[in-house]
Amino acid sequence: MHQTLEELQMVHEEEMVNYDRIQTAVLQVMHRHGCRIIQTPTFEDYDTYGRYFPGLQKEMVKTIDADGSVLVLRPDVTLPLVKMVAREYPDTRQLLKFGYVSTVFREYYGRSTHGKYFLQSGVEILGDDSPECDGEVIVTAAEFLEALGISKMRIDLGTVAYMDALFADLNLPAESLARVRQELEERNLVALRETADQLAVTRLQRDVLVELPRLFGDYGPTMGRAEALSLNTGMAKALERTKAVYEYLKNAGYGDRVQLDLGFTSHMGYYTDSVFKIYADGALYSMISGGRYDRLSAQFHAERPACGFGMNMNLLYEYMADEEMLEAAQPSADLAVLYDQASPELIRDINGWRKKGFAVIGVNTANTVSSDDFRITVRWKNGSYEMDGQPASADAVEARLRRL
Amino acid sequence: MLHIALAKGRIAKTVMARLQAGGWKFPEYSDDSRKLIFTDAEGRLKVTLVKSPDVAVYVRRGAADAGIVGKDILIEDGAADVYEVLDLGIGKCRMAVSGIKGRQDVMKKRILTVASKYPGIARKYFASRFQPVDIIQLNGSVELAPLVGLADVIVDIVETGTTLRENGLEAYDEFMELSARLICNKVSYKMKQEELKKFIETCGFKK
Numbered sequence: 356m357h358q359t360l361e362e363l364q365m366v367h368e369e370e371m372v373n374y375d376r377i378q379t380a381v382l383q384v385m386h387r388h389g390c391r392i393i394q395t396p397t398f399e400d401y402d403t404y405g406r407y408f409p410g411l412q413k414e415m416v417k418t419i420d421a422d423g424s425v426l427v428l429r430p431d432v433t434l435p436l437v438k439m440v441a442r443e444y445p446d447t448r449q450l451l452k453f454g455y456v457s458t459v460f461r462e463y464y465g466r467s468t469h470g471k472y473f474l475q476s477g478v479e480i481l482g483d484d485s486p487e488c489d490g491e492v493i494v495t496a497a498e499f500l501e502a503l504g505i506s507k508m509r510i511d512l513g514t515v516a517y518m519d520a521l522f523a524d525l526n527l528p529a530e531s532l533a534r535v536r537q538e539l540e541e542r543n544l545v546a547l548r549e550t551a552d553q554l555a556v557t558r559l560q561r562d563v564l565v566e567l568p569r570l571f572g573d574y575g576p577t578m579g580r581a582e583a584l585s586l587n588t589g590m591a592k593a594l595e596r597t598k599a600v601y602e603y604l605k606n607a608g609y610g611d612r613v614q615l616d617l618g619f620t621s622h623m624g625y626y627t628d629s630v631f632k633i634y635a636d637g638a639l640y641s642m643i644s645g646g647r648y649d650r651l652s653a654q655f656h657a658e659r660p661a662c663g664f665g666m667n668m669n670l671l672y673e674y675m676a677d678e679e680m681l682e683a684a685q686p687s688a689d690l691a692v693l694y695d696q697a698s699p700e701l702i703r704d705i706n707g708w709r710k711k712g713f714a715v716i717g718v719n720t721a722n723t724v725s726s727d728d729f730r731i732t733v734r735w736k737n738g739s740y741e742m743d744g745q746p747a748s749a750d751a752v753e754a755r756l757r758r759l
Numbered sequence: 760m761l762h763i764a765l766a767k768g769r770i771a772k773t774v775m776a777r778l779q780a781g782g783w784k785f786p787e788y789s790d791d792s793r794k795l796i797f798t799d800a801e802g803r804l805k806v807t808l809v810k811s812p813d814v815a816v817y818v819r820r821g822a823a824d825a826g827i828v829g830k831d832i833l834i835e836d837g838a839a840d841v842y843e844v845l846d847l848g849i850g851k852c853r854m855a856v857s858g859i860k861g862r863q864d865v866m867k868k869r870i871l872t873v874a875s876k877y878p879g880i881a882r883k884y885f886a887s888r889f890q891p892v893d894i895i896q897l898n899g900s901v902e903l904a905p906l907v908g909l910a911d912v913i914v915d916i917v918e919t920g921t922t923l924r925e926n927g928l929e930a931y932d933e934f935m936e937l938s939a940r941l942i943c944n945k946v947s948y949k950m951k952q953e954e955l956k957k958f959i960e961t962c963g964f965k966k
Contacts, residue, residue: 464819464840465820467820509950541842542844542945543843544842545843545844545846546843568842571949571952572949614949616949634950638821639821639824639944640945
């Protein structure tokens, strides 16, 4: 359906400059939180991903190794990270903080952009199961946006533990449960109501179930509604934990941006507790999503709590372009020296200026050059320079460069 | 401002009539106008008319906050990646297999040729009956196909059955109830909850 011309998806210089600025800003945030920066392998095992993220199987870009085994291009960072940690850090209570900026090969859709891969940045904190850890993860994510000048944002906080505790009481057959989860995930209110009416549950349970996808809004009132709908201790405990996360966010100065959403689902059991998404004001897609995934590490024979998030930097870029927050393209050179005939002095001068830190291009007049590509132009003719139509010495050209 | 994309045709006409009855004023709108985008007099609601398969595209990408489109289109498209929040109960019809009147036996053919605007729905229906079919995708006037020998049967929506009757066809099997649905962009659904509620109420739809 989407026919992006892959061969035209070139990243140009002004984009490189802006991506570099975005990347530098988020790396600084990671450093301030004491994260170690890592890069996971570009190639991953297809079967591993098929097992843990079956939903990703179709989206992944497959390739065949020299020995015939099927590999995929890095579809996410969390799984290999958790696997590496399980192998290399035997103490499961050790506090570990990692940050990354990596290309991930998965489809994404923005308002006007679409691609088969994107640049993702994120943070994962392992070993800490406290609500304060969730709070820090969310604050880090919010700081990513703030570091780029985006202060108007909305943090949607939820917990899948509330929904899971309700399900624990319903004793639904696996098939019905899968269907209900699917309809909740899609917030298909029409289908959910039809399904709920046919389930063997109490009237009260049915009412709570159909209310779940609409259980969102301002923190205070929504928490009140959620407490009124809480049917067991598991649901109450989930809300208590969410309150602690909210307290952290409030004390860190983000309380006014938090909205509660208890309709978040757990993506095939991946998330286990807090989940969140962050939206920049005016954007109709979330740029950041994350949450707590305490069960993933156990798949690699190490029980280790973990919480993290990822940000799609291509969507961020699109948003910044729409909001005119990007920096305009700068000339690639400070000085262009046009010449008909090169000479030893000219070559010495040009390379001397470069060693002093100026960006200089020498242009044979047989070539053309765009005037946007440099700030000053001088002409080399018969053994001397000409600047603004006047003869000028090499020192005069350098003095002019210094004034830029 | 809430921005709603409506499927051109029957659905757009019904919803616009309901909106006007509910007190919304669209100075630039009339039934036969060719304009595709209208804003109400108070500047609170923007309505765009688009071809029905495009409604979900506008909504998913956030070019519109919400949309109204037939369930047939949503099923045919598969995962639209939008929230389906309300069955509006308008534009009710059924999906049916139809063919030439009195020739229902054609369904027993070993390989049936099926013409449809809904190749996905048709494929699923026959697959569930383990019947091999050859599906021809058409884009309109599907009723013609059995008459000119292009196909044995058609899979299409039936509202009153008049079109079928007038062309000497009849429905062999009506297998799916359909109606118009309110779909919503995932972010708009939360950000514009109040505006949406108001829209739903003034249209006279039940939440």
